[in-house]
Amino acid sequence: MSTAPQTSIRSGKGPGEAVGIALLGFGTVGAEVFRLLNENADAFAHRIGGPAEVRGVAVHNKNKLRPGVPAELLTDDAEALVRRDDIDLVVEVIGGIDYPRHLLLTALNAGKSVVTANKALVAAHADELAESADRAGVDLYFEAAVAAAIPVVGMLRRSLAGDQIRRISGIVNGTTNFILDAMETTGASYEDALAEATRLGYAEADPTADVEGHDAASKAAILASLGFYTRVTFDDVHCEGISQITADDIKAANKAGYSIKLLAICEVLIDESGKKSVNARVHPTLVPKDHPLASVSKSYNAIFVEAEAAGSLMFYGNGAGGNPTASAVLGDVVGASRNIVHGGRAPGENTYAHLPIADFGEVLTCYHIDMEVADRAGVLAAISEVFAQRGVSLRTVRQENGNGTARLIVVTHSAREAALEEIVAKLGDLDEVKAVHSVIRLHS
Ligand code: HSE
Numbered sequence: 001m002s003t004a005p006q007t008s009i010r011s012g013k014g015p016g017e018a019v020g021i022a023l024l025g026f027g028t029v030g031a032e033v034f035r036l037l038n039e040n041a042d043a044f045a046h047r048i049g050g051p052a053e054v055r056g057v058a059v060h061n062k063n064k065l066r067p068g069v070p071a072e073l074l075t076d077d078a079e080a081l082v083r084r085d086d087i088d089l090v091v092e093v094i095g096g097i098d099y100p101r102h103l104l105l106t107a108l109n110a111g112k113s114v115v116t117a118n119k120a121l122v123a124a125h126a127d128e129l130a131e132s133a134d135r136a137g138v139d140l141y142f143e144a145a146v147a148a149a150i151p152v153v154g155m156l157r158r159s160l161a162g163d164q165i166r167r168i169s170g171i172v173n174g175t176t177n178f179i180l181d182a183m184e185t186t187g188a189s190y191e192d193a194l195a196e197a198t199r200l201g202y203a204e205a206d207p208t209a210d211v212e213g214h215d216a217a218s219k220a221a222i223l224a225s226l227g228f229y230t231r232v233t234f235d236d237v238h239c240e241g242i243s244q245i246t247a248d249d250i251k252a253a254n255k256a257g258y259s260i261k262l263l264a265i266c267e268v269l270i271d272e273s274g275k276k277s278v279n280a281r282v283h284p285t286l287v288p289k290d291h292p293l294a295s296v297s298k299s300y301n302a303i304f305v306e307a308e309a310a311g312s313l314m315f316y317g318n319g320a321g322g323n324p325t326a327s328a329v330l331g332d333v334v335g336a337s338r339n340i341v342h343g344g345r346a347p348g349e350n351t352y353a354h355l356p357i358a359d360f361g362e363v364l365t366c367y368h369i370d371m372e373v374a375d376r377a378g379v380l381a382a383i384s385e386v387f388a389q390r391g392v393s394l395r396t397v398r399q400e401n402g403n404g405t406a407r408l409i410v411v412t413h414s415a416r417e418a419a420l421e422e423i424v425a426k427l428g429d430l431d432e433v434k435a436v437h438s439v440i441r442l443h444s
Contacts, residue, residue, distance in 0.1 A: 010137045010138070010339065010343050010344060010345055011343045012339070012340065012341050012342040012343030012344070013050070013088075013340060013341055014341065015049050015050065015341060015342070016049070016050050017050045017341055018050055018051045018052075018053050019048065019050060019051070019052050019053065019088050019089055019337040019340050019341060020053055020055045020084075020086045020087045020088045020089070021037075021052055021053060021054045021055060021087070021088070021089050021090075021091060021333070021337075022054075022055065022056045022057075022058065022078075022081045022082055022084070022087045022089070022090045022091065022107075022112075023054055023056070023057045023058070023091050023093070024058045024078050024081075024082070024090060024091065024092045024093065024094050024100070024103060025058070025059070025092065025093040025094035025095070026057055026059045026066060026069070027093065027094075027095075028321075028322035028325075029093040029117060029144075029322050029325045029326055029329065030057070030093040031066075031322070032322040032323055032325075032326035033091065033093065033326045033329050033330060033333075034054060034057065034068070034069065035068065036326055036330055037052055037054060037330065037333070038054075038068070044330075044333075044334065044337075047334050047338070048334055048337040048338050048341055049338060049341040049342055050337075050341045052333060052334075052337050054073065055073070055084070055086055055087060056073055056074075056075055056081040056084065056087065057069060057073045057074050057075070058075055058076070058077070058078035058081050059074055059075075059076060060076065061076065062074040062075060062076045078103050079102075079103060079106060082103055082106055082107040082110065082112060083106065083107075083110050087107075087112055088112060088113065088337075088340045089112060089113045089114070089115065089333065089336050089337060089340060090103070090104065090107040090112045090113070090114050090115070091114075091115045091116075091329060091333060092104055092114065092115070092116040092117070092118060093116075093117050093118075093325075093329065094118070095118060095120070096118075096120070096121075097118075097120050097121050097124055097125070100116070100118055100121050101121055101125055101128075101129075104116060104121070104129060105128065105129065105132055108129065108132035108133050108135075108136050108138060108140065109132055109135075109136060110136075111136045111137075111138060112138060113133075113138040113139040113140070113141075113336040113339070113340060114129070114133070114138070114139070114140050114141070114336075115141045115142070115329055115332040115333055115336055116140075116141070116142050116144075116145065117142070117144035117145055117325055117328070117329055118142070118145060119142075119145040119146065119215070119218040119219055119222065120218050120234070122142045122145045122218075122222055123145075123217070123218035123219070123221040123222055123233060123234040124218075124233060124234050124235075126222070126225060126231070126233075126349060127231060127349075127351075130348060130349035133348060134348060137345065138345070139335070139336045139339055139345055139346045139348075140348065140349070141332035141335060141336055141346065142222070142332070143328040143329070143331055143332050144325045144328035144329045144332070145218075145219070145222055146172060146219045146222050146223060146303075147170070147172050147219065147301040147303060147315075147317070147319040148301070148317075148318055148319050148320050148321065148324040148325040148327075148328050149317050149318045149319070149323075149324030149325070149327045149328055150301055150302075150303060150315045150316070150317045150318075150319060150328075151315070151328070151331065152170075152223070152303050152315055153222070153226060154331070155305075155315065156223070156226040156227050156305075157226060157346075157347050158347060160305070160307055160310065161347070162309075163307040163308055163309045163310050164307065164308040164309070165227040165228065165305060165306070165307050165308075166267070166268075166306040166307060166308060167265065167266065167267040167305075167306045168223050168224070168227050168264075168265070168266040168267075168303060168304070168305050168306075169263050169264070169265050169266075169293060169303075169304045169306075169443065170216075170219070170220075170223065170263065170264045170265075170301070170302065170303040170304065171261055171262065171263065171264075171293060171296050171300070171301050171302050171303075171319075172215075172216050172219040172220070172223075172264050172301055172303065172319060173210055173213075173215050173216040173219075173262060173301070173319070174202055174298075174299030174300065174301055174318075174319045174320045175197050175202045175203045175204075175207060175210035175211070175215075175299065175320075176210055176211060176213075176216070176241070176242050176262040177261065177262065177296060177297075177298070177299055177300065177301070178193070178196075178197045178200075178202050178203075178298055178299040179193040179194055179197050179203075179211070179242065180193075180242060180245070180250070180259075180260055180261060180262065180284075181297045181298055182196060182197075183245070183247055183250045184250050184254060184259060184260070185297075187247060187251075188247070189246075189247050190242070190243065190245060190246065190247070194207065194211065197299075202299050202320070211241050211242055211243050212239070212241035212243065213239040213240055213241040213242070213262060213282040213283070214234075214239060214241075216239075216262060216264045216282045217234055217237040217239040217264070217280075217282045218234050219264055220232075220237050220264035220265070220266055220280040220281070220282055221233050221234050221236065221237050221280055223264065223266050223280070223303070224237075224266035224278055224279075224280040225349075225351065227266055227305075228266070228268055228278050228353055228355060229350050229351055229352050229353040230278050230351050230353040230354060230355040231351045231354075232266075232278055232280050232357065236280060236357045237280045237281060237282060238279075238280070238281040238282070238283070238360045238363075239281070239282045239283075240282065240283040240284065241262070241282075241284075242260075242262050242284050244284075244438075245260060245284055245440075246438070248437070248438075249370070249437075249438045249440065252370055252409065252438075253286055253368075253440070256286075256368075256398070256409065257288060257289050258286035258287060258288055258289060258294070258368075258442070259286075259287050259289060259294040260284050260285070260286055260287075260440065261284070261285055261287045261293060261294070261296070261443075262282065262283070262284055262285070263282070263283070263284075263285040263287070263293070263443065264280070264281075264282045265279075265280070265281050265282075265283075265285070265443075266278070266279070266280045266281075267279055268355065269358045269362060269363065269364075271362070276353075276355055277355055277356045277357065277358035277359075277362075278355040278356070278357060278358060279357070279358040279360070279363050281360070281363070283441055284440055284441075285440070285441050285442065285443045286368050286440050286441070286442045286443065287443045288443070291304075291443065292304060292314045293314070293443070296316065299318075299319070299320065300316060300317065300318065300319065301316070301317065301318070301319025301320075302314055302315065302316040302317075303315045360417055361416060361417050361418030361421070362416060362417070362418070363416070363417045364414045364415065364416060364417070365414065365415070365417050365420060365441045365442075366395070366411065366412050366413060366414050366415070366441065366442040366444050367410075367411070367412045367415075367420045367423075367424070367439055367440075367441060367442070368409070368410075368411050368438075368439070368440045368441070368442050369409070369410045369411075369412075369424065369427070369436065369438075369439050370407070370408075370409050370436075370437045370438045370439075370440075371407070371408050371409075371410075371427065371433055371434075371435060371436045371437060372402070372405050372406070372407055372408075372433070372434040372435045372437065373405060373406055373407075373408045373432050373433050373434060374404075374405060374406075374431075374432050374433075374434065375401060375402070375404055375405055375406040378432075379406075379432040380397070380408075382430060382432050383408070383410070383427065383430070383432065383433070386423055386426045386427055386430070387410075387412065387423055390415075390419040390422060390423055391415070391419065392412050392413070392415040392419055392420065392423060393412065393413040393415070394410060394411070394412055394413070395411045395412060395413050396409075396410070396411045397409070397410050397411075398410075405434055407437075411442060414444060424436060424439050
């Protein structure tokens, strides 16, 4: 990724000139983008300074009936479309990685600006795409790649560009939030809540990317890169999903005053010598009920940003779906088209900080450990010794008596992840500990 200032001043086509758009993909989002661009053509022309004309729509099967789309616009040759001289802007809503990567690099290298909603592509290949955009002096926009309608990319790139971000914590996957919320509010099992999410169309037929946290990890990589001016890719994100969370975990969390949320957390670590590194992670997290993120229900998304001067901010809304995603795509279409008509470029990628990726063992986290222990003298002492030996201080210890055993719930103060992992392994080996039911990190 280039860290040089963007020096190329692009001249515009001129006020009143039309912007030629290639739309790649005509699924739920593509169809909405097309419909809204046509229905609100006048408003778009005013906002841009010239008409926005869709001059081609690339689809897999051009013979399929697509009401409202003139047949002459349809093509199954996306590559030829993006190269056409009458195309100024390419809008990609196909999904996947390799095929759209090839198309978008072709478009950028041919001097076309790009708008993409593709989180997986941006999280894996932002450097390459941004370098091509810089070389060609064109724009690369991807607002819809993170939390759809919530304007978080623009907020980090522009509105908070004068601040120092301390931490970003987000609920960035609607499917998992729906599942966890249903488990909390109705007492449903994970399997039943997932089935309901599938029935309502939130979860995909194969929901792995959602429930195992991969979708959120792509978004975490993008948020960390933007927030900390460094490159974080999908592979750099520590990722744990929600498939191990049980109804019992949710009940215990509730009782202790927490909601369990799948959070994407991005922060900068500073070691004793002042050396900085960046961490992005996705895992189920206990969020205190009085934290704004705990109130995010159903399939909504929210991004909580802690910044030095601005303080805490929360951005909330629809993070998925055809209409909300089309809203974000169209905001980018207006921005990119304005630059095509009037000249200039949007703020691009800037990774001047070049931070190394933190070793996950060095990240400071708090653990909530729920275990079943023998109910006899000396058990607490043996357990606290395991924590003390590794310099980990306990925040709360709660005991509920059973029949010969007791349920012990320990919450730690913040400590190195490596020390906490070691403690959990050691606890599992103690005779006094019958079972470690769950280990969930706490948002602090
Ligand atoms: N599948 C995602 C979600 C939407 O459930 O939030 C697109 O990223």
